[in-house]
Amino acid sequence: MTVLEQPGAYRPTPPPAWQPRTDPAPLLPDDEPYRLLGTPAADALDPERLRLLHGHLVRGRRYNTQATALTRQGRLAVYPSSTGQEACEIAAALALEDRDWLFPSYRDTLAAVTRGLDPVQALTLLRGDWHTGYDPHEHRVAPLATPLATQLPHAVGLAHAARLKGDDVVALAMVGDGGTSEGDFHEALNFAAVWRAPVVFLVQNNGFAISVPLSKQTVAPSLAHKAVGYGMPGRLVDGNDAPAVLEVLTEAVRRARAGGGPTLVEAVTYRLDAHTNADDATRYRSDAEVAAWRSHDPVELVERELVRRDLVDADGLAAVREAAERMAADLRERMNEDPALDPMELFDHVYARRTARLREQAELLRAELAAAAADGSAHGGEREGTDR
Template sequence: MSADRTAVDPGTWSSALDAVRLLDADGSPVTHDRYDPVPLPDLLEHYRAMVLGRRFDDQAGALVRQGRLAVYPSSHGQEACQVAAALALRPGDWLFPTYRDSVAVATRGVDPVEVLAWLRGDWHCVFDPTAHHVAPQATPLATQLLHAVGVAHAARLRGEDTVVMALCGDGATSEGDFHEALNFAAVFHTPVVFLVQNNKYAISVPLAHQSVAPSLACKGVGYGIPGILVDGNDVAALSAVLGRAVADAAAGGGPVLVEADTYRMHAHTNADDPTRYRTDEEVRSWECRDPISRVRTYLRDVGALDDAAEQALAAEAEALAAHVREGLSRARPSEPDDLFAHVYASPTPQLLAQRDLLRAELATEEADR
């Protein structure tokens, strides 16, 4: 068992609170005593995914403003967390995302158009979770963590080599489901990696109003789960930490809790006004910690990235955005009876009467054409 999987004792919190970092905000490499530098091919893969993810994220925001999406929770500024979580998993592992983790879902291989379809009004998960080993994105806070633990426990009982990556935000750590999931995972020694993306606000509630723990990673102490704090804007550090956590879980090491120190640059959703609870100065202070700029600087400094490669990647990102625009501009088939089919296990007389009334109105409209 690796050294960093030793459960953190409350008396050693001060040392445990040093965030793992392999690249400084200016792109300079940092030596760490437990994590080796990430190989350049892996860093290039992460950089590519982050650039594509941000273009996808920005395109989704534009589609909201155009009325083609009802809502979109942006992860702009959290791309390192999104990409590292998805790429740390093996093909047979599972990802359990939140509503803000669209970039992680797309990085896992789901068609970006299918990733966004539920945000334009579709009532079900459009993509096949079993084909991609990606659970539907969860809107209720922390409920997916219990599902994640259940899948991991079932896989372990069946003797399957499966690790589950369960994503959540800092606000979810204030929910009862978070604590139930950690407790179950610890007691049954399930192969789950909990990644808390601490972006500082649960909608409008700052972290200081949620917890006085010195770190959310320390919350694992009460359950006997190792807690690791990592710079959430350093994709190299995230790749190293999450990669080892997945490997350890697969080897029987049990669950681990990783807190990524990051920041939500955009509003909670398009319905949110972040100026009511945070200042422009605070936002600007995080701009210099941008996760994409950080790794780009490093890759260019070591000669692994040049203008030609950047231009090719920019063209790939624009092609992705065009694919998303085209896909979400196509009319989707709809079945009016679906409005009534899944309200009750057995439809009530009133529901059937409403269904028949709608059918009659649609038939009249069709006859009048």
């Protein structure tokens, strides 16, 4: 006879059945990326929206090729191209209302330009002239974030603060697949979910964190599956299908604005160019892999749909390309102008009121600049006298 079989023995009461706080099923993404182009649903797509997306995609591709060329010419220090990812960039900007905020990463200059930012201002950081190069409040585009994923907690903080103030604002934060391995990513998602902040997280999964493939970062079924761990819905979408990305992001923004909380969207796409002009992508991926993704080009996918439905003719396609060329020519001309830089601007926009240390440093730099100018004038006068 065991102890529990003895008369009067203590028998612990079994705990009540545990129930999860949230049913995880509705939070899980689809098994396959959501698509519209190439499916029966494509026939119902609004023609004007398709034309709008096509125009932005063509201009976006031309913007990428022009910025890449400027890097080769020495006009940019570095350029992280989004060629192949234009559908994600454009959809992120178009899904937002004017009052909303976009939080881009360093690769997302095209999203900022689509939102209305001057292309030259968007590239100022990459030229090395300013830390930002534009007023974030003008277009509600946060500074381009070079550190990985640091923009995500900032987006959550702004969205949470806006809701506390009663402002009808949504923040859309962009990040690459490599950024999901950073602590900021997990902290931002947890913070957003707990506070039901009106934030949409867009992960552009382009396959590589520079040279590290996604398989070396995570064995999760998808990055969208990570959403369920934080209690928010995850969506998986074909990142090269512009109408599909726009629909998913628009729905997530609408849900956030209505008080439904954050959403994690993974857009499966591909970076056709190297990580930056300083990267040799041939060392970690094959030409065959790149060629396979070129056949799923986001620009061509929308163009084929327009042609299939007789929504555009040859003249219409030519007009879109000509507009893109005019944009590229304007960007090229203005970027070829040498900027007038004032080193004293280093001390602007650091603090609302300069600290004693900053004032000391500013005076030191001012004295150095004055001495250099005087020295240059003196040498110039000597040279003039010699020439005469």
